[in-house]
Amino acid sequence: MAVSDLMTRPSRGLTVVLRVVFVVGATLFVLFLLGINIFTSFPSFWRGTLGNPYSLAITLTVMAVITLTAAAALIPFRAGFVNLGGEGQLVAGATGATVVALTIGEPGSVWVAIVCVVVAMVAGALWAGIASFLYERFGANEVISTLMLNFVAFTVAEYFTSTVWPDKVAPQTISIPDATNFPLFGKFGSTPWAVLFAVIVWGLAWWLIQRTNFGFRIKATGESPMASLRFGYAPVRTRVISVFLGGAAAGLAGAVLILVVNRALVLDISQSYGYVGIAAALLIALRPALLPLGAIAFAMISVGGNTLAAVSKVSPTVSLVAVSVCVLLLLATRSRRGSS
Amino acid sequence: MTTDSLMGRAPALQASDVTKVFGDLRANDSVSLSVFAGEVHAVVGENGAGKTTLMRMLSGELQPDAGVISLDGVPKTLRNPQDAVASGIGMVHQHYSVIPDFTLLDNLLLTVPGGSFRWLTSRQRRDALDFLREEGFPNPDRTLIKDLAVDEVQRFEISKLLYVGAQILILDEPTAVLGPIEIERLYSRLADLANEGKSIVVITHKLREVERYAQRVTVMRGGRTVLSQDSCPPRPALLSAMFGDEARIHAEEELETVSAAAERLGDVVLDVSGISVIGSDGRVRVDDVSFTVRAGQVLAVIGVEGNGQSYLMDSLAGLQPCTGAVTLNGKDIAQLGPRARYESGLRAVTEDRLKWDVFRSASVSENVLAHEYAGRGSLGYVNPRGKTVIELVKDILTKFDVRPVAPKMALSKLSGGNQQRAVVGRESTGPKSVLLLSHPTRGLDVMGSAIILEDVRSQQAQGTAVVWNTADLEEAFVVGDVLLVMFQGRAALLVDRRSTSHEVVAAAMSGAN
Known part of the structure; x- marks a missing residue:
């Protein structure tokens, strides 16, 4: 009952904060064991994450992306649908955005960027919708189907990077037109737009789940579909809509990566952000109000981990190890209250 | 001495x-x-x-x-x-500790001490088989627990304890x-x-x-x-x-002895005609049952557990598909879902509280308001922490003696009996034509039962038709104006309380007539 436990029994705010502190601390310890001197390299960790405008911009962008993928896990999870497909939905969104940007082509404009965002959200939602349909229509286990669809999404993306618009050197598509972008903010570039999207989704997710009748139906459906049926909460419709909303959030994350970060569909564009989002959502015990907290924790681990690896001359894989350690610690420190 | x-x-x-x-x-x-x-x-x-x-x-x-x-x-x-x-020392819990899909023999052998990897000899197996036969279970190696009646399962639980030397x-x-x-x-x-x-x-x-x-x-x-x-x-x-608490006792004794006073019977509110329910396993669970309930009348449905009462109550609440006609105030509701029946004036306390009645991690207040979250704008919000709402919820909790009166607390923190009171309070509050109560007093003490009984009396006075399902013969005679005895899915007896006796009803419950 591990996952459903997490879905239905969010623990208290303070406990969550303590867990964040513990998980970050323990992860630093693991990094120490991996040969990174966390004390002497703290200054470079600081510079590499928040300490200068350039790295701050990177950390904030990653944080925004993780906020979006965490929302992609959180909303369906609360409705009882274990969406492990944030990764694939993100790639679907990124692919959708790229297709729009490259199809409309030069010269490009802000309006094209807006269409990219909308199409990416629709693509993410539809990609999630496949698993949702399989679940509602045939009872296919969503854990398996969302996970498997991630691989399918990668293959579809690969079709575009290798066949439709291949770049001459790297495994990616050609770049999207420069003008297809949001207005830039000096040395922060378009990062503020990424942050803005994340803040909007954060606010909407919180408002929807905690302050609307529909939000209560989402939580009720997650806890007891039978009782939800009895009270007339239309659990199937509620769950399907939640999955679509989650997929749209992941798709938006894909659009952010295309427009703000990569400017092209890169084969490993997702950087595991879809999976990290799940970890972030679990870290904050599925409480939408805390989304940025979970996102900043993982953004700092993944961005800072890379910096530390560079400074200490160990493999950059350590940041992935760090994230994995975090996930294990999260599951291990999960509150057991009321599990009977 | x-x-x-x-x-x-x-x-x-x-x-x-x-x-x-x-x-x-x-x-x-x-x-x-x-x-x-x-x-x-x-x-x-x-x-x-x-x-x-x-x-x-x-x-x-x-x-x-x-x-x-x-x-x-x-x-x-x-x-x-x-x-x-x-x-x-052996204990028989309220919820039996048996595996329904296993045979009696396998269930018994599971209790043999010796850890997960013990080796069962054919002799141990034979002994167990003989033991169960002596205990009066004819085919213990072929009968599945789920095919036993509820009292047989209990008898088996006792045998199990005796087998390990309790x-x-x-x-x-x-x-x-x-x-x-x-x-x-x-x-x-x-x-x-x-x-x-x-x-x-x-x-x-x-x-x-x-x-x-x-x-x-x-x-x-x-x-x-x-x-x-x-x-x-x-x-x-x-x-x-x-x-x-002397005062409350006298009140409760009066309630038990004074019969359902001052009947003010109105028109037929609930008319059930020839309904049948097929269980998910294909067995006929309710077989052609008909009855009517008038405004202000209490129909007590009684039977030994497993004779179709649960299916009957669930189908009335719209939780279980059935064939036949169910009419509420002249309107056919047989094909309506539970929410549509609610909107037609039917309220239900179901038998399986955890499955149908509550959201354990939601607050007490949200659970009391559960009906309000449906059928309204999705983006509107019934705030369970709002001042007037809290007052309303507190009134309900106080009236049904839910302890503690803490609307913002998670429902799971209430004891089972208090959750039950809160659920009965929710369904009992507000206008309605029919109130279905499945085992509303199960697990409640005499005082808790008295509160619910008192409430049902006031519902009656307001002209609500009540269907009360119980396995307790005494309770059926206290609450019911009319008794419907269920046996093997059929209405074995449908009779006015005043023209029958405990013996007749008890016999009907065991299929004696």
Whole structure:
């Protein structure tokens, strides 16, 4: 009952904060064991994450992306649908955005960027919708189907990077037109737009789940579909809509990566952000109000981990190890209250 | 003169000054209990009196914070249920610990000690088979638990304990799901076991059973033993020992004795005609049942567990598809879902609270307001923390004596009995034509039952038609104007309460006519 436990029994705010502190601390310890001197390299960790405008911009962008993928896990999870497909939905969104940007082509404009965002959200939602349909229509286990669809999404993306618009050197598509972008903010570039999207989704997710009748139906459906049926909460419709909303959030994350970060569909564009989002959502015990907290924790681990690896001359894989350690610690420190 | 001196030997099972504290709650506060070989010992008390905590300590599930448990005069530490079993203590829980899809034999062999990797010899198997046959189960290696009637499963649970050598049997609310004939049968079995020298402890709410079958009675209140004596005290003394609240007792006694006063019968509100229900396994669960209920009338549906009453009640609430006609105030509702029936004026307390009635992690307030979250704008919000809402919820909780009155608390923190009161409170509040109550008093003490009964009387006065499903014959006679006896899915008897007797109804419940 591990996952459903997490879905239905969010623990208290303070406990969550303590867990964040513990998980970050323990992860630093693991990094120490991996040969990174966390004390002497703290200054470079600081510079590499928040300490200068350039790295701050990177950390904030990653944080925004993780906020979006965490929302992609959180909303369906609360409705009882274990969406492990944030990764694939993100790639679907990124692919959708790229297709729009490259199809409309030069010269490009802000309006094209807006269409990219909308199409990416629709693509993410539809990609999630496949698993949702399989679940509602045939009872296919969503854990398996969302996970498997991630691989399918990668293959579809690969079709575009290798066949439709291949770049001459790297495994990616050609770049999207420069003008297809949001207005830039000096040395922060378009990062503020990424942050803005994340803040909007954060606010909407919180408002929807905690302050609307529909939000209560989402939580009720997650806890007891039978009782939800009895009270007339239309659990199937509620769950399907939640999955679509989650997929749209992941798709938006894909659009952010295309427009703000990569400017092209890169084969490993997702950087595991879809999976990290799940970890972030679990870290904050599925409480939408805390989304940025979970996102900043993982953004700092993944961005800072890379910096530390560079400074200490160990493999950059350590940041992935760090994230994995975090996930294990999260599951291990999960509150057991009321599990009977 | 006490039993101790009569028998001149140590009690088979004795708890001396046992204390158990959970957080701020002293669930057991210096509790003492002596159970002798050869007696049926009833432990009674209101909800939350500490009976279950005491039994869980005696069966090794909990360890006392202070005090001693002795067996035959020798102090003994029961570290876990296995220890208790090895010491000859066996417990039958309210929820049976059997695997429905396994045969009786396999269920029995599961209890043989020796760990997960023990090797069962063919001889052990044969012995077990013989044992079960002697216990009166004809084909133990072919019969599945799920094919047994509920009282048979209980009988099997007792046999299981005897098989592993239990000398002291503890039964928690054993008669909650049984009909009168089965109750009689159970107690005669328990009396036989006592005569063989075993000790029987029965936890119960039903005072009639205590008076009738127990040789010794212990009353608990507020985590203490307030009374322990050889013979059952007269009813008033028993009640004041249990509740210590004379005023409420008189009210409750009146309610029990005065019949459903002042009937003001109106028009037919609920008309059920020839409904049948097929279970998910393809078996006919309800077979062509018809009845009507008038405004202000209470129809008591009664039967031994597993005779179709649950399916009947669920199908009336719209939770179970059925064939036939169900008319509410002249409107056909047979094909409507539960929410549409709610909107037509039907309210229901279902039998399976955790499945249909509550969201455990939601707050008490959200649970009381559960109907309000449907059928309104998705983006609107019924704020469960709003001032007027809280006041409303508090009124309901107070009226049904839900403790504590804490609307913002998670529902799961309430005890089962208090959750039940909150659910009944929700369904009982507001205008309605029909109120369906499935076992509304199950697990509630006499006082809790009285509150619900009182409420139903006021519902009647307002012209609500009530269908009350119970397995308790006495309760059916107290609440029902008309009794519908279910046996094997059919309406075995549909009769006015005043023109029948306990004997006739009890016979119908066992299919005797």
